[in-house]
Amino acid sequence: MVSLSNHILIYNNDMKEKFIKDSIYGLIKITDPFLEIIDTEAFQRLRHIKQLGLSYLVYPSANHSRLEHSLGCFYLSGKITDKFDFQHKNEFRIAALLHDIGHAPFSHVAENITKAFTQLTHEDFSKKIIGDAEIKNITDKYGLNTEKILDFISHKEVFGQLISSEIDVDRLDYLARDAYHTGVAYGVIDADLVIKAIEIKDGKIYCSGEQLPALESILIARYLMFPTVYTHHTVRIANLMFQDALYNLVSQGTIKAEEFISMTDADMLSLMKLHAESRVMITQIEKRNLYKMAMVFRKDDFNNLKRVYELKDDYKAIQEIQNALKRILSVQDGKVFIDIPEKPSFAKSNIIISEYNKPLEELSPLVKSLKAAEWNHWYVGIYCSKTEREKVSKAKDEIKKYLNSL
Amino acid sequence: MVSLSNHILIYNNDMKEKFIKDSIYGLIKITDPFLEIIDTEAFQRLRHIKQLGLSYLVYPSANHSRLEHSLGCFYLSGKITDKFDFQHKNEFRIAALLHDIGHAPFSHVAENITKAFTQLTHEDFSKKIIGDAEIKNITDKYGLNTEKILDFISHKEVFGQLISSEIDVDRLDYLARDAYHTGVAYGVIDADLVIKAIEIKDGKIYCSGEQLPALESILIARYLMFPTVYTHHTVRIANLMFQDALYNLVSQGTIKAEEFISMTDADMLSLMKLHAESRVMITQIEKRNLYKMAMVFRKDDFNNLKRVYELKDDYKAIQEIQNALKRILSVQDGKVFIDIPEKPSFAKSNIIISEYNKPLEELSPLVKSLKAAEWNHWYVGIYCSKTEREKVSKAKDEIKKYLNSL
Amino acid sequence: MVSLSNHILIYNNDMKEKFIKDSIYGLIKITDPFLEIIDTEAFQRLRHIKQLGLSYLVYPSANHSRLEHSLGCFYLSGKITDKFDFQHKNEFRIAALLHDIGHAPFSHVAENITKAFTQLTHEDFSKKIIGDAEIKNITDKYGLNTEKILDFISHKEVFGQLISSEIDVDRLDYLARDAYHTGVAYGVIDADLVIKAIEIKDGKIYCSGEQLPALESILIARYLMFPTVYTHHTVRIANLMFQDALYNLVSQGTIKAEEFISMTDADMLSLMKLHAESRVMITQIEKRNLYKMAMVFRKDDFNNLKRVYELKDDYKAIQEIQNALKRILSVQDGKVFIDIPEKPSFAKSNIIISEYNKPLEELSPLVKSLKAAEWNHWYVGIYCSKTEREKVSKAKDEIKKYLNSL
């Protein structure tokens, strides 16, 4: 009997060289030290964290994991190290592999709760985990520089831009992978062509004008994926309810936000169902008995967008606003939710088109238009239970006034 | 703001007609009564049950759910009702949608534990759930005949053969879907061609000889998917460990096997981690610290294969054998596992080739060869912990003698 | 032996129902009268006309034919007739099947030569062929109205908009098909979703705002495919040389432009190689010994763009300009070519977004940006042989002055 270690398809004699089958790229070759890192508990946890959080409520096939995405980034990072000549390539590839390792369960959903209680982002947690003994023992053993790994992740190293920023392995992978698994057509991009087309000079990414369409297509794919998948309104509602349940859990001391990074989606779900303070909300999500949108506010409804974003960044403030709205509007049945989406940034592109020595965002009208369009799908939503919708929706002016008074 | 109900992409005015985006077939049209059934708690539970159980340990992308598969079967069943003229088409489509609704968490993995304690199969549980109030209230409301639904599932109705048997929506969907999500090439089949090519006469499925390659390709796809995905040796080991943990949980009264059908994968995992009798095993699986194969027995090693299959069907007997082996071999560290795979049946094909009026399995040498080949990938495996492997593997004759004495 | 008629995969007993296998849509069902029309000589000629003309010089896989595209349009037209309720559906489907039947060899390349000598477009020739006995005998036999077919093609019938205009079977098919066969990623669109999303009211196409991304993605796919495939600079040069050879053939009476519509690509190539007046040019194309770009003029280089387009529409005038440039610049080796591309129109969209009752082009900043961007990839090119390039390229001012004096 041929003996294979777990999850591995081919083992070439002598060399420690294994292959993992990926739905997007086919066989991904893994050697040490990467293999050892993949086998850590910290990395394996990503297997149990859905890449798209609660999006499976809308797209039944969106069950792919953050581990798949991380392996995909690792695969693409190999195309970068094959093409370019630079220092610390192994550290670069580990940075690609681990840049998302600090994600809480359900990926981005829990992020603002974490931040409210710890003041830390998932990148901060990624750095922490990379410095912890489990992974550090491996990188030390192979004589690798942990600082460099972190520098790639934080872009202190130039090539870190190719891990996550704009035209990078993170984005190239998630657009393709999310499209494949949701069945949505817009994420189809040509990663191979893009990587072949770019050059790095003096710390900046350059690309020939000939490949303008390839670059534009990536920015547009992302623009189209946002309303269709990433900020689909049903998912936004579910996220609000989920965050509320999670906030209660942490507020009441049932769990510490610092512990999220050792939990899986399933751990979090089961905890939520065990405890009274989160049970109602999570059960409603599971039954897709979701809150309803009562009204939306567009950009122009706000006097001070900067203030809106200060609030958004402060989930505890958001909870107070929500409680205040419930009180002001005399809502009996359930809560009132307010949802402030990310500030849109589809048009930022610092890639320099070689022939003109100007950034893409100045040269491409299409990219410029993304700037004009980016607030198009943006709205702040107010949500309440079905029974309260009629009452709440009538109070639009009152709510607007209140929000602008904060 | 356009208001959409959850998980739905398009809502055409007036008609209650919705579309779900599927990774395999694109848009799947759903109308009532199917929509109401999909929205039941019983059906939504399938969302949280992985189609391929623990296979994600080998294929990181194998995270698709039994809900996706059930929707896929429903989609294909519409091609059947469009083509053929028969009675009770709505019941037929519901049968396609619900034929797997009785699956325990992790799909097939828990099946023999369920059987050991309840003497029931997942089909039995499917029938039970279809008869329960939640679904029956809906079918009654639409004047549908529950008995007919069950008759389609149990093949009492001729067209039930097209739900699950040989050339059926179940197999056409899972081959394509499992291939798509694992990234394994062998499951690529032409479902459309096959459905167009078949005819039903006198309760039997006929097909023109012209489409022989299409039929052969399905049987072969399945044959190739077995060792590569469905019975991959790593998955088999993990399944053994999982079943052991589950058996302990039920034996000790922590949970009843009848309750499995209201649980999700996550529910079961968290229960396993909570309780001492299952915690060790499930933790080892999660860390992929798996038992090792100590030896294999092939078909010819057994005097009485019939007896082997009597034992396989009796998980309590299997536990006793495992305990006896541990005792006989003086194994200290962990358990000894024995794994008896399904009896292979790749070559059974009752489809009749019209021109010859003979079944495919008689006409196609390729299909006949599957009969000869089907024991090829079959083996009974004995597993133990790494530290005990050397000792156990030396006792092959002793174990063989013991097994043949049972 | 099962007897099948040519090119057909499945023949269902009794019904005259056949299936053709298509690389994009799988099995396409064909019944009479469509089958008889497909079997005409006029339609079969499309088999030998490349959909993308000389683009195979850049994309080796771009060998798909106009017959494939026409069958694809026919397939999609069936989705339209299934969805909408309107008169003359058979005529509509024939219009979809035959809308390109008047194409000369190499599709669009020969179009301005045809026009120079006949004042007719490929649509005019399509109408002529549809009125000719070969096809008219069939439509008459089935009691179909030839006038209605022509009305659909010319948009006198409202539903003709769905054959070719903006969101139509022509565009939905060619974007997908050209992407598939060139290997270029940008043409991936969701035809199914778009057809499901649109409605027709009062002669106009409506679409829910929910599906904005689907509509935008089609316009953008087309925008990206233009510079990458349809107006790739190498193809433009080859087209110029080809047109010159063809012009000579017709000028010297070797062939009449009216005869193009009974010729295949191969017929035209062999004619070109047989006759001295075209042989040099076509041999150079085949050896990819192409003319070189000497300079480009952008939109702002022209005083009077309207005049430029009058000239473009008059290929005889273009030939005179080219001869004049050769004389003025004392070019000895070969010709001087001027290439004026189509006036760009990527941003035109009259589809009305239901919720706002406004056309897409007013609502979508992305579509608006296409208007701003559409001149981006536009340039008038001047080409000459390699040996003359240095000399010619120095005369930019002189040529500009000359062009603006016309």
Added chain:
Amino acid sequence: MVSLSNHILIYNNDMKEKFIKDSIYGLIKITDPFLEIIDTEAFQRLRHIKQLGLSYLVYPSANHSRLEHSLGCFYLSGKITDKFDFQHKNEFRIAALLHDIGHAPFSHVAENITKAFTQLTHEDFSKKIIGDAEIKNITDKYGLNTEKILDFISHKEVFGQLISSEIDVDRLDYLARDAYHTGVAYGVIDADLVIKAIEIKDGKIYCSGEQLPALESILIARYLMFPTVYTHHTVRIANLMFQDALYNLVSQGTIKAEEFISMTDADMLSLMKLHAESRVMITQIEKRNLYKMAMVFRKDDFNNLKRVYELKDDYKAIQEIQNALKRILSVQDGKVFIDIPEKPSFAKSNIIISEYNKPLEELSPLVKSLKAAEWNHWYVGIYCSKTEREKVSKAKDEIKKYLNSL
């Protein structure tokens, strides 16, 4: 303006490194000396030779060229040279690129005519062309060894087995490419996995038993593609008619068979239409007014299969038989055709499974079954015009007797 040479997408500064976009593999990297060879007239001719000859009569999308296939083989050969350590890698890759360069128009269709008049195969012509000045000047310039190229093609060099034999770049490419362009599902294979899984020792190809399914799937894909595509009965009829026309052309001295290798599909078609001795037949093919099958003979109908294959290899003898049949059967309208297909060989596999040190064909029942099945789709067909079919089909015994008397 960025200047690109023809057919090339990306030109990286300094390095002479270009990329061609392929529909199957994406970007194919081409450097010198390969680039110069691709640019030869001899290689570019392959652009105008359909990979699947007349199969487009059945599969409208089967318009891909032998140039695409040759570039695909070149691409896969790079995976071989990356993996294995052996001498003369550049010669190996050129062998992969040029192994089909000696094909006559319409690929295999003309092969037996060529052989009848020249006693040479397409491999012989490939060798001739590789030795001719156009290509030899390039290989000499780069110090490459022409003999080695030929040795790889003729398998005198061990690694030549990986160019064309059994598990080789030729087969891996054509199965995938023909499936993609016909739309037939059976050719889907995992080339990457297979190349990763094989080893070469002592001149033989080895593979781990773990990858048995991957190997089996390739042999089966080929087996299924034969009746569905490669020997589809309609294509066989068209081939017979085409060969007849071609035979007449050569017999009457209109063209020499040696000249085929400088002709394209279009050249041959136009020649056939120009000359009376071929015009009728080729016009009938174009109008798909094809001969009809009057009867088939199976393997057991022949006393002496060896003799049948002697005849098959002698097209002049075939013509005499056809003329004799016409005479014997008093056929007035058109010819009588006899079609003897290739001797089937689907089951030959010398690949050695490492664990057992035995060839695949001994170990795999599936592969063994291909041996049993290989005569299944084999038949000698007798064809005549529709008007004569009734008469001819009655003479089965007479024809059988006659054929067995030869």
